[in-house]
Amino acid sequence: MKQAVLQSGKGIETLEIREVAMPQPGPGEALVRLQAATLNFRDLIMAKGLIPGIAKEPELVPLSCAAGMVEAVGDGVTRVKAGDRVTPQFTIGWITGAQPTPTMLGGSIDGVAQQYAIYPAESLVLNPDELGDLEAATLACAALTSWSALTGFRPTGPGDWILAHGTGGVSIAALQFAKAMGAQVIVTSSSDAKLSRARSLGADVTVNYRTTPNWAAAIRDAIGGAKITNVIDTVGATQFADNASLLVEGGQLSAIGMLGSEFSWTRQDPRVDLKPIGVGNRDQHEAMLAFIVAHRIKPVVDVVYDLDRIRDAFQMLESGQFFGKVGVNLL
Incomplete structure (x- = not known):
């Protein structure tokens, strides 16, 4: 072999x-x-x-x-x-x-x-x-990580605002799952073409962080304040302060990635419920599969x-x- x-x-x-x-x-x-x-x-x-x-x-x-x-x-x-x-x-x-x-x-x-x-x-x-x-x-790593972030601590539901950074496997799975849960989703990327694809999957707000360096302010203006309940943080500590400023009081920062800097795992802010996300177990994987089938997610x-x-x-x-x-x- x-x-x-x-x-x-x-x-x-x-x-x-x-x-x-x-x-x-x-x-x-x-x-x-x-x-x-x-x-x-x-x-x-x-x-x-x-x-x-x-x-x-x-x-x-x-x-x-x-x-x-x-x-x-x-x-x-x-x-x-x-x-x-x-x-x-x-x-x-x-x-x-x-x-x-x-x-x-x-x-x-x-x-x-x-x-x-x-x-x-x-x-x-x-x-x-x-x-x-x-x-x-x-599914085993990226999607299950998103599933754990959206369900493992603070269950995502209708009316929630979710911020997913980037358009890789974790963020796109989070977009698909959160929309199926009834949430509203913001996606950031440096590519307008990728943001267009994200909108085709249901993204409600998209921001190009390269052409809009003050992306946090653009998001706040688009949604009318600090309303985000969960940030899918694939970038890391370099964006911690901006992410924290967008969260509702006690909102969840799902510390997942280090695409731009070290992980956010050790950062602290009294407004933020920081949750390091460690993928998930077999029970969670099976629950995710049932959800994917029920909502016809591809x-x-x-x-x-x-x-x-x-x-x-x-x-x-x-x-x-x-x-x-x-x-x-x-x-």
Whole structure:
């Protein structure tokens, strides 16, 4: 089988494709034929060493989000069977409640940029027929992070204002989920073309932060004050003060990303309910899937590369010239 490998922290130019033996499942495990994967910004973090010490050393099979089909199961497996369409959890073993382990695909353990892999059967989520493999492959990290931000602490509902920064996988999933929940959504981007696409998905207010440097004031004028109940913060601490100024008293700042600076996790403001978001567990993933099916949500994948061109996929991710998700065909 084919498998992508990189040298952890040494750059995307170290990516290579290898031929390796197909693994076999042991007790409690399932062999999955992975068919599609998608990239997240964290994949650049692992490849480039942006947060030292969190990637498996010295080599790593990258990527954390995939979908495929169960090929075979080991002894004692009842959760899945051969032929089931599945997605491996982002955090292996996180079934319910608080996170018990930092065992994350494409980070502390090998990821999904390979054609076959072994997983604990209990860490597999069954995919609905309504979603294709590529669509299902968008969900384990980015979409589940958005789902957790919108439902895990302060449930989103009709009339709420949600601010989502950027048009990558987390923010576009947040836009789709929040609109289905009845909320009003603001999206920021440096691209008018991307903002147009966001409006086609239901964005109520869009602001180009490049042509409108005082984007916070523009948002406040557009919505009539500080009315935002939840900020999907993919950028980080550099925008903390502006985000805080837009929130209602006690509004939630969902600290998710570091696209522009360090995370916002340690910042404090008495007006802000800051919530670090750590993706989610299997129960939350299944609840998200049910919501997606009920509301007929279609995840957005902008461009897809074959596994042999995974370096090109990383370069597209790094460029930021995409909308939603960058995909990889593993077939």
